[in-house]
Amino acid sequence: MRTELPVLPELRLDIPRPDVAEAAATAAVLGDPVRAGILALLRSGPHCVCEMAAALGERQNNVSNHLARLRRAGLVRASRHMVDARWVYYERAEPACAAALDRLGSLLR
Amino acid sequence: MRTELPVLPELRLDIPRPDVAEAAATAAVLGDPVRAGILALLRSGPHCVCEMAAALGERQNNVSNHLARLRRAGLVRASRHMVDARWVYYERAEPACAAALDRLGSLLR
DNA sequence: AGCCCATCTCAGCAGGAACTGATACGATCC
DNA sequence: GGATCGTATCAGTTCCTGCTGAGATGGGCT
Secondary structure, eight states, X not given: OEEOSOSSOOXXXXXXXXXXXXXXXXXXXXXXXXXXXXXXXXXGXXXXXXXXXXXXXXXXXXXXXXXXXXXXXXXXEEEEESSOTTSEEEEEOHHHXXXXXXXXXXXXX | OEEOSOSSOOOOOOOOOOOOHHHHHHHHHXXXXXXXXXXXXXXXXOEEHHHHHHHHTOXXXXXXXXXXXXXXXXXXXXXXXXXXXXXXXXXXXXXXXXXXXXXXHHHHX
16 A cells, blocks of 8 residues: 655654653553553542452552552552551542543544 | 541452453553654654654664554554655554553543 | 551562664665 | 665664562551
């Protein structure tokens, strides 16, 4: 197959570099199965670490590591349980998730 | 801060593992600055490899490598120029891009 | 106080992905 | 035909990232 329009190949070598650093960083955070699984789990409401570790079949410290990265990205929030504060419950930070999806939309429209 | 509702921490350890393999793979493809830059560039229409390499400040073979991965993911299509078939022009595969954004939306709502 | 529990953090290692350099391919021009 | 151009592919190196194990932290129970 061949492109149709331009009669002569006029190269454009002065195109400015698009700023995609934030979008790529966002995608990189979602690009791991464990982190993606965590976000999917949290769509149905808050969960504690051990619940997510069991659902994903991963070790707790591994899940905790990924949660730390999601926290640094601002996509989730942690809060201790009201009755037994040993349990740490995580929930999605909805505005940040919406903003993240917007950034990805700026790549894929 | 503490979560409010549950009086006793009743753990749910039987949550099924969500299927996020495709969404995570899609995000991983977008998670590189060069690939994200390519997709951003192609939003304004088709471009050949050397144009994108110049705009991104990357070497041609490196850009070509990333294009191959985007091609394998189905996000872009390649076609040779009508007049001078040495130039390979790339354009976005819109349906696949829309599907990719849908998969990411299934994680972020 | 001591002990247990859920979670966090970190150094170390192992696997994979990205960049490089060289080479090969397909196409045009002479 | 040979030379050159734009691009693709591949092995090698480097760099990054995820998993592991052990220890630390903070909270609850007796």
